[in-house]
Amino acid sequence: MTGTFFLVSTPIGNLEDISLRAIRVLKEVDLIAAEDTRTARKLLDRYGIKTPVVSYYDAAEGSKSAGIVARLESGKSAALISEAGTPGISDPGYRLVAAALAAGIPVVPIPGATAAVAALAASGLPTDRFAFEGFLPSASAARRKKLYSLLAEERTMIFYESPRRILATLREVEKIFGDRPVVVARELTKIYEEFIRGTAAEVSRKLKEKEKIKGEIVLLLAGRSTPPDWSGITPADQIARAIRELKISRMEAIKLVAGLRGRPKSEIYRANLETSQLLPE
Numbered sequence: 621m622t623g624t625f626f627l628v629s630t631p632i633g634n635l636e637d638i639s640l641r642a643i644r645v646l647k648e649v650d651l652i653a654a655e656d657t658r659t660a661r662k663l664l665d666r667y668g669i670k671t672p673v674v675s676y677y678d679a680a681e682g683s684k685s686a687g688i689v690a691r692l693e694s695g696k697s698a699a700l701i702s703e704a705g706t707p708g709i710s711d712p713g714y715r716l717v718a719a720a721l722a723a724g725i726p727v728v729p730i731p732g733a734t735a736a737v738a739a740l741a742a743s744g745l746p747t748d749r750f751a752f753e754g755f756l757p758s759a760s761a762a763r764r765k766k767l768y769s770l771l772a773e774e775r776t777m778i779f780y781e782s783p784r785r786i787l788a789t790l791r792e793v794e795k796i797f798g799d800r801p802v803v804v805a806r807e808l809t810k811i812y813e814e815f816i817r818g819t820a821a822e823v824s825r826k827l828k829e830k831e832k833i834k835g836e837i838v839l840l841l842a843g844r845s846t847p848p849d850w851s852g853i854t855p856a857d858q859i860a861r862a863i864r865e866l867k868i869s870r871m872e873a874i875k876l877v878a879g880l881r882g883r884p885k886s887e888i889y890r891a892n893l894e895t896s897q898l899l900p901e
């Protein structure tokens with residue numbers, strides 16, 4: 621019989637944020653695969669967990685998966701923990717889960733902390749529907765393009781962001797989304813936990829008052845609340861602007877505009893052709 625593979629959520633700062641079930645499972649399994657063995661050690665020592673630990677991180681996902689799956693197939697049980705929060709959420713795990721499932725191994729989640737949900741719950745933004753976007757691209761052009769593609773999103777958007785990039789991202793958010801409500805949730809569950817709420821400009825101003833922006837950050841952005849009025853702007857204008865501002869190809873711009881307007885790509889393509897034919901060569 622195969623063993624069971626557990627995905628165990630661990631704290632995102634405060635070591636008390638771990639469930640009794642998580643502690644029991646970590647004590648009972650034959651093996652713990654940890655993204656960061658040093659962070660894992662701190663947590664395991666705190667709860668007197670003596671289970672053997674192996675390292676399992678992004679770059680090694682491919683090579684390590686096979687070994688862990690083989691041990692599960694031989695009847696051993698294993699748990700995956702990430703550096704913080706829920707494994708697989710902007711952390712390694714997905715490939716190991718897929719490999720375990722493909723080998724017919726039962727995968728059991730042990731739920732717990734995840735920064736996105738903790739931030740959302742206390743953000744004051746609508747929680748009924750949300751879009752978790754993980755980390756935005758680090759290159760500014762790609763980041764801008766990604767944000768543009770979310771312009772028509774109605775759900776609350778959640779991003780993981782680094783303290784080094786937060787001001788640059790807020791600048792883009794201000795340019796693209798204007799004065800939509802934004803929340804920066806910083807250092808959740810830790811001593812200096814704080815929520816900064818306001819428009820992107822207001823939140824930036826408050827962050828700039830700090831000597832140095834430090835710590836881990838979740839950025840939340842309110843979804844669009846009123847349907848956009850497209851009457852004053854033609855698809856062709858919008859395509860031209862996207863090409864100019866985002867430095868993307870015409871086809872990419874057509875795809876982006878179709879997404880924003882919720883129209884088929886073929887319709888936007890035709891509208892673009894018809895308008896371009898009116899223009900001088």
Ligand code: SAM
Nearest residue numbers: 632705706709710734735780781807808836837
């Ligand atoms: N697996 C984790 C989870 O379930 O939330 C996320 C891991 S991801 C590599 C790390 C990012 O999560 C950080 O850069 C930050 O954006 C966010 N994060 C993690 N812990 C946080 C905390 N205590 N406060 C605010 N954001 C946090």
